[in-house]
Amino acid sequence: MKVGIIGCGQLARMLALAGLPWGLRFSFLALPGEDASPVEGLGTLVTMSEGDSADALYLAMGKPDVLTPEREQLPLSLLRALHRLEPMHPSPDAVAICQHRKREKAFLNGLGLATAPWQSVDAKMDWQQLGNQLGWPLFIKSCEEGYDGKNQWRLKLGDTESPQLQSGQEYLAEGGVAFERELSLIAVRSSFGRMAFYPLTENHHHQGILRCSLAPAANLPRGMQQQAQQMAAKVMEAMGYVGVLTLELFQLEGKLVINELAPRVHNSGHWTQSGSATCQFENHLRAITDRPLASTQAHSHSAMVNLLGVQPPRPELCPDAKVHWYNKALRAGRKQGHLNLSGNDSSAVHGQAQKLVETLYS
Numbered sequence: 001m002k003v004g005i006i007g008c009g010q011l012a013r014m015l016a017l018a019g020l021p022w023g024l025r026f027s028f029l030a031l032p033g034e035d036a037s038p039v040e041g042l043g044t045l046v047t048m049s050e051g052d053s054a055d056a057l058y059l060a061m062g063k064p065d066v067l068t069p070e071r072e073q074l075p076l077s078l079l080r081a082l083h084r085l086e087p088m089h090p091s092p093d094a095v096a097i098c099q100h101r102k103r104e105k106a107f108l109n110g111l112g113l114a115t116a117p118w119q120s121v122d123a124k125m126d127w128q129q130l131g132n133q134l135g136w137p138l139f140i141k142s143c144e145e146g147y148d149g150k151n152q153w154r155l156k157l158g159d160t161e162s163p164q165l166q167s168g169q170e171y172l173a174e175g176g177v178a179f180e181r182e183l184s185l186i187a188v189r190s191s192f193g194r195m196a197f198y199p200l201t202e203n204h205h206h207q208g209i210l211r212c213s214l215a216p217a218a219n220l221p222r223g224m225q226q227q228a229q230q231m232a233a234k235v236m237e238a239m240g241y242v243g244v245l246t247l248e249l250f251q252l253e254g255k256l257v258i259n260e261l262a263p264r265v266h267n268s269g270h271w272t273q274s275g276s277a278t279c280q281f282e283n284h285l286r287a288i289t290d291r292p293l294a295s296t297q298a299h300s301h302s303a304m305v306n307l308l309g310v311q312p313p314r315p316e317l318c319p320d321a322k323v324h325w326y327n328k329a330l331r332a333g334r335k336q337g338h339l340n341l342s343g344n345d346s347s348a349v350h351g352q353a354q355k356l357v358e359t360l361y362s
Contacts, residue, residue, distance in 0.1 A: 001289055002027060002155035004061045004086070006079065010326040010335060012264050016042040020280035024289070027061040031074070038326045054081035054163070066288050068243065072099040072263055073145060089191070089242035089288040090263045097214055097239070099186035101143045111234050111298070111354040114122025114257045123165040125173070128153055143170040150196030154207065179250035183217055186269040186280050188244045190287045195236060197229045198276060198296045201268050209333070210213050211266045211361070212353050213304040215275060218346060221254045228256055235261065244284040267306065274322050274340040275302030279280040301346040303353035307337040310360050317359060318352055
């Protein structure tokens with residue numbers, strides 16, 4: 001069976017590495033100008049040129065049996081055209097919701113799920129008045145193409161400078177949420193409607209970019225794992241979703257608020273490669289290829305540390321770490337790879353992760 005992946009980044013790479021051992025074949029579609037180095041040697045590589053038809057691209061990819069988008073920042077017109085030729089999971093409709101913040105928040109609120117207070121905005125807004133209404137600090141975000149802290153502004157009470165909003169783009173404002181910590185849930189739904197959920201993960205960011213994840217998240221209030229699973233189930237059922245879906249969450253006074261959805265395997269789920277019975281990449285492939293889902297149980301305490309614009313540390317600093325390198329040229333701030341740690345002692349694993357973060361970024 002051949003899987004066609006639209007996109008050629010590290011997530012596509014790790015999907016292929018998870019599927020090759022059990023006989024899946026892969027082809028990859030690179031958008032114009034996209035760096036395809038992460039997937040070199042893992043299957044057929046097709047680079048899209050302006051004017052290429054979906055039929056021509058599908059044939060060049062070797063007529064894959066199923067298609068999956070690697071990320072949400074992809075042209076919907078391309079996804080819909082390819083979807084007419086073969087099944088695509090998640091569907092273009094699901095991606096359309098998740099790639100646009102206003103659509104996503106309206107969708108979630110329509111399901112009765114809590115998000116930060118928000119409002120559509122333009123450059124003529126009175127930011128101080130809006131911050132008083134929604135809550136401080138005030139976050140201004142583009143509705144599209146905003147991830148890892150990009151196209152976002154943080155305003156504090158009394159700030160006199162206004163964000164430089166571009167004409168022709170949509171933006172929204174979010175009121176600040178005084179959360180206790182950031183969590184995420186990796187969920188998966190099969191084509192048969194069965195769902196499975198990984199343990200909640202605790203995430204630590206710097207300037208909007210994930211640095212470290214700890215799993216399973218410690219000291220959860222009673223019922224919080226079940227609360228997260230119910231939220232994810234409601235979203236996936238409403239979308240008719242197939243594949244891995246990630247909920248980025250805020251923990252607030254014993255309850256969960258949804259920050260964002262990611263219709264794909266996720267950076268905060270990389271720990272599953274070492275700490276779970278089945279990694280998120282394998283379960284995504286199982287879901288989209290009509291195979292039964294496998295266990296999502298954590299068999300140890302785990303941590304993941306991102307390598308952002310840096311080489312892996314010397315092995316003697318953490319000899320038990322598993323290095324995952326993405327085959328990208330080194331560039332400041334770029335996701336180059338990650339390290340996975342696992343063990344029976346949560347304090348020891350978390351301590352090793354903290355030591356690595358300090359070594360890499362101090």
